[in-house]
Amino acid sequence: MMRLFDAHCHLQDPRILSKAPQLIKTAQDKGVARFVVNGVSEQDWHLVKHLSQTYPSVIPCFGLHPWYVAERSPSWFKTLKEYFDSTPSAAVGEIGVDKGTHGRKIDFSEQVEVLRQQLELAKELNKPASIHCVRAFGDLLELMKSIGPFPAGVIIHSYLGSAEMVPEFSNLGAYFSFSGFLMSLKQTKAKKMLKMVSQDRILFETDAPDALPMSTIDSLHFVEGDTSLPKELHGQTATSSSASGSSLGNPSHVMKDASMLPKGTLNHPVNIHNVLDYVASMLEISKEELAELSYQNAVRLFSYEGSKVLEK
Incomplete structure (x- = not known):
């Protein structure tokens, strides 16, 4: 069986936290060996830590996401450092900058300052950091150049930036993580x-x-x-081919792909296979070869001192 390494997810998210045991088991049965679970604010770091203590396959990450910068407490950075002190297996994340629809509501200079503190901490700890970036790749590159390079690596998660910026980020130690969002790009650009x-x-x-x-x-x-799913798809999985072409109560409205699903439809960790298949087709490489090389990349990146990857 192919081995896969989910390099960025949020199993602590309240929408799926209660389902985490089953999600992890199902994904592991499909070859997903490890899950890098990223905290986003002071309010969920304890949940991430608990998941990592409960499941050997969960690698914890603690960070303050740009969307939650305005809600941080005066002691947020002290608290963050305490989490790293007490959790040697943790990496840094999710951190970043955002000029998208949601990110524009949060003062950008504050986002940059909070990101700077966390990138400097990642360097100090010699651990990788998982970075969120929406419509701010130039700003991110400038900040990383001022602090980097990053020998322990950084992960630009759900990378949707330009081809031209890839070498510049790479020179600073960046890895590029791809999710289902990649399919929103024009195929030629992707x-x-x-x-x-x-x-x-x-x-x-x-x-x-x-x-x-x-x-x-x-x-x-x-x-x-998942209550957002049309009732015809409740209980359906990728092994239920009857889901194909389900109608939404209207014979003329036939569902063929996920673009026809409600926007809030939840993503299952098993669907990492769909991203793998898509990228393999773009790169004209076998999915087996691509799965293994990406797995080895993740193992290398998450093999810092104290990491679960190094445990026997």
Whole structure:
């Protein structure tokens, strides 16, 4: 069986936390060996830590996401450092900058300052950091140049930046992680960008419960109990081919792919296979070869001192 390494997800998300045991088991049965679970604020770091203590396959990450910068407490950075002191297996994340629809509501200079503190901490700890970046790649590159390079690596998660910026980020120690969001790019742009990424810097992720791949309905796994799913798809998984072509109560409205699902449909960690298949087709490489090289990339990146990857 192929081995896969989910380099960025959020199993602590309240939408799926209660389902985490089953999600992990199902994904592991499908070859997903490890899950890098990223905290986003002071409010969920304890949940990430608990998941990592409960499941050997969960690698914890603690960080303050740009969307939650305005809600941080005066002692947030002290608290963050305490989590790293007490959790040697942890990496840094999710951190970043965002000029998208949601990110524009948060003061950008504050986002940059919070990101700077966390990138400097990642360097000090000699651990990788998982970075969120939306419509701010130039700003991110400038900040990384001022602090870097990053020998322990950084992960630009759900990378949707330009092909031209790939070498510059790579020179600073960046890895590029791809999720279902990649399918929202024009195929020509996606292919051009993917071809620029060195094979030793490719990672795969789900960003679950977000980033549902825009794949055919019958190729996807759905989260059991997801109330946003049309009733015809409740209980359907990728092994239920009857999901293909389900109608939404209207014979003329036939569902063929995920673009026809409600926007809030939850993403299952098993769907990392869909991202792998898509990238393999773009790079014209076998999915087995791509799965293994991306797995080895993730193992190398997460093999810092104290890491679970190094445990016997």
